[in-house]
Amino acid sequence: MTQRDATPFLTVSGLSKRYGAFTALDRIDLAIGRGEFVCFLGPSGCGKTTLLRLIAGLDRQDEGRIGIAGRDVSHAPPAARDFGIVFQSYALFPNLTVAANVAYGLVNRRLDRARIAARVAELLALVGLPEQGDKHPVQLSGGQQQRVALARALATSPSLLLLDEPLSALDAKVRTRLREEIRHLQKRLGITTIMVTHDQEEALAMADRVVVMNRGAIEQIGTPGDIYRNPATAFVADFIGAMTFLDATVGAARQLRVGAVDLVCEDGRGFVPGSPVRLGFRPEEIRVGNVRPTDVNAFQVRVRSLEFLGAFTRARLEPSLDLGGSLVADVSANLHGDLALTEGQYLYVSLPPAALRAFPVAARA
Amino acid sequence: MTEALALALPEAAPARRARVPERLVATVLVAGLCLILVLILALPLGTLLIKSLEAPGGGFAGLSNFRTYFATPTLVEALVNSLAVAGITVAVVVPLAFAYAYALTRTAMRFRGVLLALALLPLFAPSLLSGIALTYILGNQGFLRGLLLGHSVYGPIGIVIAECLYAFPHALIILMTALALSDARLYEAAAAMGTGRLRTFATVTLPGARYGLVSAAFVVFTLVVTDFGIPKVIGGQYPVLATDAYRQVVGQQIFPMGAVVGLLMLAPAVLAFCVDRLIRRRQSALLSARSVPYEAKPHPVRDGLSLAYAGLVAGLIVATYGVAVWASFIRYWPYNLGLTLDHYDFAAADSDGWTPYGNSLVMAGAVAVLGTGLVFCGAYLIEKLKVFSAGRAVAQLLAMLPLAVPGLVLGLGYVFFFNAPWNPLNVLYGTLALLVINTVAHYYTVAHVTATTALKQIDPEFEAVSASLKVPFWQTFRRVSLPICLPTVLELAVYLFVNAMTTVSAVIFLYGSGTKLAAIAIVHMDEAGTTASAAAMASVIMATALGARLVLALVNRFVLARAQVWRRREGTA
Numbered sequence: 001m002t003q004r005d006a007t008p009f010l011t012v013s014g015l016s017k018r019y020g021a022f023t024a025l026d027r028i029d030l031a032i033g034r035g036e037f038v039c040f041l042g043p044s045g046c047g048k049t050t051l052l053r054l055i056a057g058l059d060r061q062d063e064g065r066i067g068i069a070g071r072d073v074s075h076a077p078p079a080a081r082d083f084g085i086v087f088q089s090y091a092l093f094p095n096l097t098v099a100a101n102v103a104y105g106l107v108n109r110r111l112d113r114a115r116i117a118a119r120v121a122e123l124l125a126l127v128g129l130p131e132q133g134d135k136h137p138v139q140l141s142g143g144q145q146q147r148v149a150l151a152r153a154l155a156t157s158p159s160l161l162l163l164d165e166p167l168s169a170l171d172a173k174v175r176t177r178l179r180e181e182i183r184h185l186q187k188r189l190g191i192t193t194i195m196v197t198h199d200q201e202e203a204l205a206m207a208d209r210v211v212v213m214n215r216g217a218i219e220q221i222g223t224p225g226d227i228y229r230n231p232a233t234a235f236v237a238d239f240i241g242a243m244t245f246l247d248a249t250v251g252a253a254r255q256l257r258v259g260a261v262d263l264v265c266e267d268g269r270g271f272v273p274g275s276p277v278r279l280g281f282r283p284e285e286i287r288v289g290n291v292r293p294t295d296v297n298a299f300q301v302r303v304r305s306l307e308f309l310g311a312f313t314r315a316r317l318e319p320s321l322d323l324g325g326s327l328v329a330d331v332s333a334n335l336h337g338d339l340a341l342t343e344g345q346y347l348y349v350s351l352p353p354a355a356l357r358a359f360p361v362a363a364r365a
Numbered sequence: 366m367t368e369a370l371a372l373a374l375p376e377a378a379p380a381r382r383a384r385v386p387e388r389l390v391a392t393v394l395v396a397g398l399c400l401i402l403v404l405i406l407a408l409p410l411g412t413l414l415i416k417s418l419e420a421p422g423g424g425f426a427g428l429s430n431f432r433t434y435f436a437t438p439t440l441v442e443a444l445v446n447s448l449a450v451a452g453i454t455v456a457v458v459v460p461l462a463f464a465y466a467y468a469l470t471r472t473a474m475r476f477r478g479v480l481l482a483l484a485l486l487p488l489f490a491p492s493l494l495s496g497i498a499l500t501y502i503l504g505n506q507g508f509l510r511g512l513l514l515g516h517s518v519y520g521p522i523g524i525v526i527a528e529c530l531y532a533f534p535h536a537l538i539i540l541m542t543a544l545a546l547s548d549a550r551l552y553e554a555a556a557a558m559g560t561g562r563l564r565t566f567a568t569v570t571l572p573g574a575r576y577g578l579v580s581a582a583f584v585v586f587t588l589v590v591t592d593f594g595i596p597k598v599i600g601g602q603y604p605v606l607a608t609d610a611y612r613q614v615v616g617q618q619i620f621p622m623g624a625v626v627g628l629l630m631l632a633p634a635v636l637a638f639c640v641d642r643l644i645r646r647r648q649s650a651l652l653s654a655r656s657v658p659y660e661a662k663p664h665p666v667r668d669g670l671s672l673a674y675a676g677l678v679a680g681l682i683v684a685t686y687g688v689a690v691w692a693s694f695i696r697y698w699p700y701n702l703g704l705t706l707d708h709y710d711f712a713a714a715d716s717d718g719w720t721p722y723g724n725s726l727v728m729a730g731a732v733a734v735l736g737t738g739l740v741f742c743g744a745y746l747i748e749k750l751k752v753f754s755a756g757r758a759v760a761q762l763l764a765m766l767p768l769a770v771p772g773l774v775l776g777l778g779y780v781f782f783f784n785a786p787w788n789p790l791n792v793l794y795g796t797l798a799l800l801v802i803n804t805v806a807h808y809y810t811v812a813h814v815t816a817t818t819a820l821k822q823i824d825p826e827f828e829a830v831s832a833s834l835k836v837p838f839w840q841t842f843r844r845v846s847l848p849i850c851l852p853t854v855l856e857l858a859v860y861l862f863v864n865a866m867t868t869v870s871a872v873i874f875l876y877g878s879g880t881k882l883a884a885i886a887i888v889h890m891d892e893a894g895t896t897a898s899a900a901a902m903a904s905v906i907m908a909t910a911l912g913a914r915l916v917l918a919l920v921n922r923f924v925l926a927r928a929q930v931w932r933r934r935e936g937t938a
Contacts, residue, residue: 058751058829077388078832085833091826093845095931105834136931156834 009034009192015064017050024050026216035190039203042213048196049164056162057081069159083160084153088168090145092137098148099133105156123151143174163195167202179206200240212236234359237280244328248279259322263297265356277358285355286329289339291348298350303343315341317349387837388752395756398743402763405806409778416781417624430625443604444629450521450605451589454528455582462536465678468671470544473663475672483679485534486686489910491867491884494903495530496598498689499523500896506699519601527595530685532588536581543577549659576644583637591630591771593870598891606630607773614780627777638769693901714890714898717881722905725883728800729865733858736805741854744816745842749828768810772870779803780874795877803875804865812857819853852925859917863910
């Protein structure tokens with residue numbers, strides 16, 4: 001992870017934006033450290049792009065303040081905020097050559113031609129497109145165009161890089177490669193970066209910290225490992241990775257009653273005994289092989305269906321005792337081979353107490 | 366990426382200039398645009414409205430002018446005549462144009478490009494030319510007058526035929542657009558279910574084109590009700606609204622009554638405008654992004670019949686205009702059919718000689734240059750700058766207004782506003798400058814919509830990227846938006862030029878002694894009975910307009926194609 005200053009580079013406090021009756025952002029507070037790579041992650045309409053555009057100054061907030069590098073830029077025009085931006089559509093100027101695109105922001109700064117040319121060459125080499133300066137954008141592939149857009153955004157050495165779904169328009173293979181490259185470049189330059197994405201895999205792979213958003217509010221901020229392992233809300237748990245939810249009631253001493261079964265759960269969270277909760281666990285956390293009926297949280301299930309997904313097989317399991325729903329378990333290809341699972345088969349599975357998470361019912365999204 | 370590169374990027378010398386307040390500049394520009402549009406559109410039309418409520422001797426008269434109007438049988442007669450003529454024209458032209466558009470878009474007949482170009486011919490001539498041509502063909506000396514079985518062409522018959530010719534391309538363009546918006550998948554689905562041709566036509570084709578048909582009907586109706594040239598030339602003693610308005614204002618100087626007639630003409634146009642808006646909103650929903658455009662497969666019988674029909678219609682149009690051109694070279698129709706250039710010596714027919722043509726060229730040139738500049742910059746301000754949204758909304762509304770305002774009505778508004786003693790701008794009255802302003806205002810909407818459409822196709826994030834690179838919007842306008850839109854800009858200039866050359870209806874009220882235009886000279890020469898010279902002047906206008914269009918085609922083909930290499934792979938990108 002990148003080294004960070006103690007004082008945040010970017011601060012957002014109480015930021016709100018409404019479009020008529022629709023609240024796009026509701027009192028957002030956020031601090032981002034210098035050199036950090038932060039992803040805004042959430043479903044479409046969650047406000048992540050709105051938040052990015054407010055930070056850039058492309059739209060104006062109704063309330064709240066934005067500070068960049070200790071300066072209050074709440075009402076500053078975009079040009080006074082010192083950032084570079086890359087859009088999903090690349091937004092390259094089609095009538096200008098690649099070199100002219102990259103030099104677009106430099107020409108305005110009264111640098112002499114030689115210095116501009118040198119800088120453009122340096123940037124094109126940086127994004128892996130040396131010698132392509134004389135081409136026009138239409139002659140490049142989507143991935144190459146996005147690299148040019150990145151070079152253009154970095155040309156003026158901004159202190160902040162904003163990426164608005166930069167990879168969404170690209171093929172899966174190109175996307176994976178480019179995301180590694182962007183991350184690599186960001187680390188080397190140490191530039192503070194915010195990326196908006198709706199792709200959780202992208203966010204987990206790239207970010208130092210992920211800001212999960214829903215309905216104009218922040219659900220959770222944390223490292224990728226953090227939000228995956230310890231989701232703060234049922235929404236985050238469901239949005240990041242897959243999760244099976246069951247209705248449960250809190251019993252005494254780390255006990256949860258699910259349907260006709262009592263389960264041991266380590267996730268206390270101070271629920272009052274007797275109160276209803278949502279119990280969640282991830283498909284890969286259900287133990288399928290070598291489970292004895294006497295193990296903790298073990299019960300019998302019937303395999304209802306199997307879905308082959310390559311590296312693993314997703315099994316839908318029907319508990320023999322009523323649990324108020326069926327379970328989904330991911331079984332790795334190896335284990336699947338050892339167990340020789342078939343549809344209709346009966347077997348024992350267990351839910352490790354550490355894997356069970358309880359969420360308040362109200363937070364159900 | 367090259368791993369070896371040492372990457373402490375140097376700060377790129379932020380030698381910043383004193384920053385120009387971009388938002389302030391943008392706001393001032395939008396406000397300026399609003400001011401111009403208010404001045405050239407809102408105030409003249411407002412004055413017209415007020416004038417209609419004024420007593421003939423001055424003072425407020427309320428609705429009494431309207432009461433007087435409807436109590437005067439001769440005035441009401443003109444209203445009824447106008448509605449009748451327009452109704453008949455719609456009934457004739459819309460089906461004819463629909464069949465023509467169908468042949469062009471839904472069949473694989475040959476010569477489609479040529480047949481489209483021929484059908485658009487009337488757009489390049491003043492509307493009067495079709496009237497003049499009819500006087501040669503069906504008039505008292507016409508070689509086909511026997512076809513009328515003793516009826517006179519001077520009156521409703523002549524008006525309807527001439528209006529049909531004049532309105533045909535307008536209806537054709539709308540209907541072609543409607544028919545082009547079709548999803549091939551729907552036809553394949555119909556065929557897969559074994560649907561017959563007629564049933565497919567009734568259940569797929571017609572519903573798709575329904576809105577286009579309504580829109581075409583309204584546009585033709587409005588064109589006919591508000592056209593001044595044709596009734597003037599071939600209407601004889603048959604009064605219609607447009608000639609009535611001219612008579613009230615220019616002949617008898619009864620301004621309030623002229624205003625009342627103007628407002629009556631505004632009614633169908635405003636109705637057409639509203640219906641059109643409503644339709645457009647629905648039409649766009651018909652075609653989804655996944656639609657596949659329909660392409661007709663060859664079908665010998667259908668294609669042959671289509672070609673015969675389209676050839677006949679195009680032939681009639683070309684022949685009619687051809688007769689007018691031919692007649693302008695004839696010594697003395699129909700007695701001496703020898704050829705001569707005498708009628709092009711306009712000084713013999715009208716004391717102004719060739720001067721009106723020179724005036725028209727200067728006026729149309731100025732309209733093309735200034736109008737294109739104003740319209741395109743205006744569309745950019747409205748579409749791309751996110752400042753002063755109230756101002757941009759007002760400008761957008763005003764920019765759409767001229768579509769609902771017939772030229773004659775706008776001309777009346779200009780008379781009342783720019784000729785008023787209290788208006789300091791009345792120094793403009795009678796000058797070429799006012800003719801330019803009026804013509805720009807008259808054709809503002811179509812040009813504005815074209816410019817806006819082109820600008821909408823440009824990535825909306827260009828301005829955001831520029832802002833992030835600290836480049837002001839006017840540089841991006843100059844370096845990116847304008848070069849990308851260059852073909853559209855040239856298209857606008859030619860559109861405005863052609864219309865400025867051919868228009869009669871608005872400028873007939875506004876020209877002064879030294880600023881008579883060629884199209885107005887046609888009216889005068891026709892009135893004076895020197896019809897051959899009128900035809901000659903109209904032919905010169907038509908040749909000029911076609912020439913402008915040809916130059917555009919050549920520029921597009923040879924200059925732009927070469928200069929704009931970057932467009933080449935646009936289709937595949």
